[in-house]
Amino acid sequence: MRRVRLDMPVPGAARSSNDKLFYTYDVLGRKTALRSGSANGPLLATWGYDTVRKGALTSSTRKGTGPDGNTYDYTIKVNNYDVLGRPRSVTYIIPSVEGVGTSYTFGTNYHLDGTVQSLGMPAAGGLTGEALVFTYDDYRRPTRLTSNLATYVNNTLYTPTGKPLQYELGNTTGKRVWLTTTWQYGTQRLASSRGDRENITGSDRHAVYDYDDAATSPPSPTPPWPALRSSASATTTCAASPTPGARPVAPAPTTPPTPPSGALLPTGSPTPTTSPATAPRRSSTAPVPMAVHYRPPAPTPMPVPVAWTRR
Structure with missing residues (x-):
């Protein structure tokens, strides 16, 4: 699937290098149309709003040249948003002339801290649909990636x-x-x-x-x-x-890194005694250190209303 930014010139369109782009806006100042050459020139892209969620984008469509040289619509449609205004379901609609199907829907779920909980992938190209699930540690670093497959x-x-x-x-x-x-x-x-x-x-x-x-x-x-x-x-x-x-x-490393100023060391944590300039090179046989020598500050979580619970 070919993907381009909708606010950029469309690849494959027959336009000169000096062509001008003209935008149309709604009463709220949001882009609704993009035309080439003049305010009434060929339509390159359109945007729609408010029908799925007030104030949010509903769909965006660009005019692109298909394999047969004709112009077709390539559309990205948002099916629904979560309570924080993030798209949870998005459908990509492409013309059948591309030969790879016409509609693909992707889903995204989030944790309350903003990290991605799961991704829904549609069946395509002989592959079955799949749901990817992410696991994180206490510092919101990804540690596992699993799916139903x-x-x-x-x-x-x-x-x-x-x-x-x-x-x-x-x-x-x-x-x-x-x-x-x-x-x-x-x-x-x-x-x-x-x-x-x-x-x-x-x-x-x-x-x-x-x-x-x-x-x-x-x-x-x-x-x-x-x-x-x-x-x-x-x-x-x-x-x-x-x-x-x-x-x-x-x-x-044979010597632990120096913790940042003000960091709290766990009881019994070793104190670095060798400067970086004289520290020995790492040994290929040294085991993985299982204890963290200092605990970095935990990230500030997103404010969450009391009534919310994780899905």
């Missing part, structure tokens, strides 16, 4: 600074896969990534990354993989895996 992510581990440490894919014993990433102490840049399959000797992929002096800024948290600017070296090796059937463990 399979378990995709069975568990997720994070570093004390919130970066992904290890994903466990699948939950069928003997067929699980672990994707493990480690991060440089101090800079928090990607240090290594490894893929291991259960009961398979050796890693399918084990890459270790080094950086030159130009890569001085930490990577963006999304996506978690930093851009290797003129990387000095990026090597891939196959290391021997643990005993067949055993879960691989991620390397960890």
Whole structure:
């Protein structure tokens, strides 16, 4: 399905590079139509409001060129909203000339804290319909992804600074896969990534990354993989895996990270004694630390009316 922003020129339309776009608005200042060339020119897109929820978008339609060269309507329709004004059911309507069906409806449910609880996916392309369910930890970080058909992510581990440490894919014993990433102490840049399959000797992929002096800024948290600017070296090796059937463990720093100012340390938590400049490199045999050395502040939840209960 081809998707474009409705406020941008429509791909495939026969218009010059100097073409002008003309918008029409309702009494509330909301866009209702987009035309090409003049206020009475060819219609490119339309928007409708208020019929499903007062003040909210009902549908948006763009005029697009189909495979046969003719112009057709491509519509996104909102079927209903939740009490906070978020679309819960959305239908994509495309012309039959595309040859992939004409209507697909997606559903979304939310937790009271705003995180996505589940996604409903329609049957398409020979695949049956599916409902994806997300599980989160106390810090609203996703830890599991399951559905009525399979378990995709069975568990997720994070570093004390919130970066992904290890994903466990699948939950069928003997067929699980672990994707493990480690991060440089101090800079928090990607240090290594490894893929291991259960009961398979050796890693399918084990890459270790080094950086030159130009890569001085930490990577963006999304996506978690930093851009290797003129990387000095990026090597891939196959290391021997643990005993067949055993879960691989991620390397960890030999000294814990320094908690932020004012953070409360649990009783008995070790205190860092080595500076980042002299800290030893991570050992590939060190176990995953099971205790968090400091507890970051919990996110502020969304205000919830007393009468609400989770569906």
